[in-house]
Amino acid sequence: LGLDSATVRQRMVERLRADGARCEPALQAMASVSRHLFVDTALATQAYEDTSLPIGLGQTISKPSVVARMIEWLYLGEGARQRGHLGRVMEIGTGCGYQAAVLAQLSSHVLSIERLKPLHELAARHLRAQHVPRTQLFYGDGMLGYAPRAPYDSIIAAAGGDDIPQAWLDQLAVGGRLVAPATAADGQGQVLVVVDRFPDGLRRTLGEVVQFVPLKSGIK
Numbered sequence: 001l002g003l004d005s006a007t008v009r010q011r012m013v014e015r016l017r018a019d020g021a022r023c024e025p026a027l028q029a030m031a032s033v034s035r036h037l038f039v040d041t042a043l044a045t046q047a048y049e050d051t052s053l054p055i056g057l058g059q060t061i062s063k064p065s066v067v068a069r070m071i072e073w074l075y076l077g078e079g080a081r082q083r084g085h086l087g088r089v090m091e092i093g094t095g096c097g098y099q100a101a102v103l104a105q106l107s108s109h110v111l112s113i114e115r116l117k118p119l120h121e122l123a124a125r126h127l128r129a130q131h132v133p134r135t136q137l138f139y140g141d142g143m144l145g146y147a148p149r150a151p152y153d154s155i156i157a158a159a160g161g162d163d164i165p166q167a168w169l170d171q172l173a174v175g176g177r178l179v180a181p182a183t184a185a186d187g188q189g190q191v192l193v194v195v196d197r198f199p200d201g202l203r204r205t206l207g208e209v210v211q212f213v214p215l216k217s218g219i220k
């Protein structure tokens with residue numbers, strides 16, 4: 001079977017389900033996005049394994065199980081449950097654009113920010129070639145978020161810093177949820193941080209231990 005076959009993606013999704021992935025909207029979106037078209041052709045045969053892969057400049061495309069899990073956290077938020085989708089999404093760390101393409105199936109609009117110009121341009125080519133709808137890419141420092149389009153119902157980061165940047169919290173809508181990796185309390189490794197905004201303020205929850213590339217400031 002060729003990599004273009006939907007069967008290959010369906011098998012990936014069945015393995016993710018068998019390993020505990022529970023977010024059906026995320027899994028269905030992942031069944032529809034050709035991950036092999038987002039990586040170098042030399043790596044294409046590994047594209048449907050549950051592994052992160054290099055995308056250049058020391059960065060990686062996240063493991064499918066991690067993409068499914070991050071999106072699951074967003075779906076478990078009160079707002080997404082009521083809406084039935086992720087609403088207006090801001091993604092920090094476009095990378096090759098794979099996760100943005102998955103998010104596009106689940107949102108009313110996706111705005112994704114990347115600080116490395118060659119990756120921003122690579123992702124733009126991928127999204128155009130695959131006719132990904134409702135998605136806008138920005139080249140810039142995602143630590144600042146993107147205030148002109150705020151607030152966002154869902155904020156998702158694919159890179160982790162020491163803490164959650166204040167700009168992201170400021171740009172989170174009431175009823176919205178943010179999920180991002182950040183340095184663990186003991187300074188060792190990273191954990192997922194989930195933040196919900198309620199009418200009377202923010203609530204922070206900690207998720208599982210994770211391993212993402214570092215969140216860096218400035219552009220290159």
Ligand code: SAH
Pocket residue numbers: 055059060061062092093094095096097098099100113114115116119140141142143158159213214215216217218
């Ligand atoms: N979602 C991506 C994963 C890319 S890895 C995908 O599906 O391919 C994380 C990305 O975050 C890297 O490309 C890195 O350059 C980017 N990044 C790190 N710090 C950033 C910042 N401050 N603003 C925007 N992007 C950032």
